[in-house]
Structures are given as structure tokens and as C-alpha cells.
Amino acid sequence: EVKVVESGGGLVHPGGSLRLSCEASGFSNSVLSMNWFRQAPGKERELVARIFPVSGTTNYADSVKGRFTISRGNGRNTAYLEMNNLKPEDTAMYICCARTTNDYWGQGTQVTVSS
Numbered sequence: 001e002v003k004v005v006e007s008g009g010g011l012v013h014p015g016g017s018l019r020l021s022c023e024a025s026g027f028s029n030s031v032l033s034m035n036w037f038r039q040a041p042g043k044e045r046e047l048v049a050r051i052f053p054v055s056g057t058t059n060y061a062d063s064v065k066g067r068f069t070i071s072r073g074n075g076r077n078t079a080y081l082e083m084n085n086l087k088p089e090d091t092a093m094y095i096c097c098a099r100t101t102n103d104y105w106g107q108g109t110q111v112t113v114s115s
Contacts, residue, residue, distance in 0.1 A: 002024070002025070002026040002027060002098075002104050003024065003025050003026055004023075004024045004096055004097070004098050004104050004105060005022070005023050005106055005107075006020060006022050006094065006095070006096045006106045006107065006108060007020070007021045007109060008021050008109060009109030009110045009111045010110075010112070011113075011114065012086055012111070012113055013113070013114070013115055014087060014088060014113055014115055015085055017082070017083060017084045017085075017086065018083045019080060019081070019082050019083070020036070020080065020083070020094055020096075020109060020111075021078070021079075021080055022034060022036070022078065022079045022080070022081075022096035022098075022106065023075075024078070024104065024106075027077065027100055027104075029101055030076075031053060031077050031098050031099065032052065032099050032100055033050050033052050033053070033098075033099045034051050034053060034072065034077070034078075034096065034097075034098055034099075035047060035049070035050040035097040035098075035099060036048045036049045036050070036070060036079070036081045036095070036096055036097075037094070037096075038090075038092035038094045038095065039092055039093050039095065040091060040093075043092075046061060047059075047061060048061050048064055048081070048094070049064065049068055049069075049070040049081060050070065051070045051071070051072055051079055053072050053076040053077075063089075064090075067084050067086075068081060068083050068084070069081070069082040069084075070082075077098060081094070083111070087113060088113050089113075090111060091111060091112050091113050092111060093108040093110055093111075094108060094110075094111050095107075095108040096108075
């Protein structure tokens with residue numbers, strides 16, 4: 001059974017930091033990329049960051065470049081999202097997606113940035 005589980009969300013003041021974790025398991029195929037998406041109420045889901053575990057290559061949305069860092073854990077199917085200098089507009093449900101020949105989604109973890 002494939003499982004994708006996120007953790008680490010919460011409430012933080014503007015300028016603060018959070019670290020999200022994503023652990024995926026149960027795959028019969030290799031994970032090609034680990035991806036963090038976010039979705040705010042009334043907005044479309046957007047790709048925030050992704051990492052290709054084999055090469056270590058990363059990509060970021062322009063809105064988070066220089067503030068967010070995605071990294072991989074010791075296992076290929078673990079990814080972290082370090083978020084610094086958080087802004088109110090970063091408030092959203094953050095959802096991890098493990099991509100093989102299919103996409104496998106977690107339930108998400110809420111991040112709220114508010115004073």
C-alpha cells in the first residue's frame with residue numbers, strides 16, 4: 001500500500017520559519033521526484049518546490065526562491081521543505097506528491113502565517 005504522509009505544519013508569525021517533512025512508502029516503481037504543492041482557499045493548487053532524488057536537482061516557484069529549500073532525506077522517498085521568512089501569503093495547505101509513473105498525494109499539512 002502506497003502511503004504519503006506530511007508533517008510539520010502549524011501557526012507562525014510573519015518572518016518565522018517552519019520545516020515540513022514528507023515520507024512516502026509502498027512503491028513498486030522508483031520515485032522520480034518528490035514535490036511540494038500548496039493550495040490556499042479559493043486558489044488553484046501550485047507547485048512550490050520539487051526534488052529529483054537521484055540527481056538532487058531542485059526547482060522552485062518564483063514566489064519562494066531564496067526563502068524555501070527542499071532537500072531529501074537518507075531514503076529516496078523522504079523530502080523536507082525548509083521555509084524561512086514566511087509571509088502571510090504563504091498561508092495554505094501544503095501537500096506532498098510522490099511521482100512515479102503515477103502521482104501519489106498526501107493529505108496535506110496546514111501552514112498559517114499570521115500575526
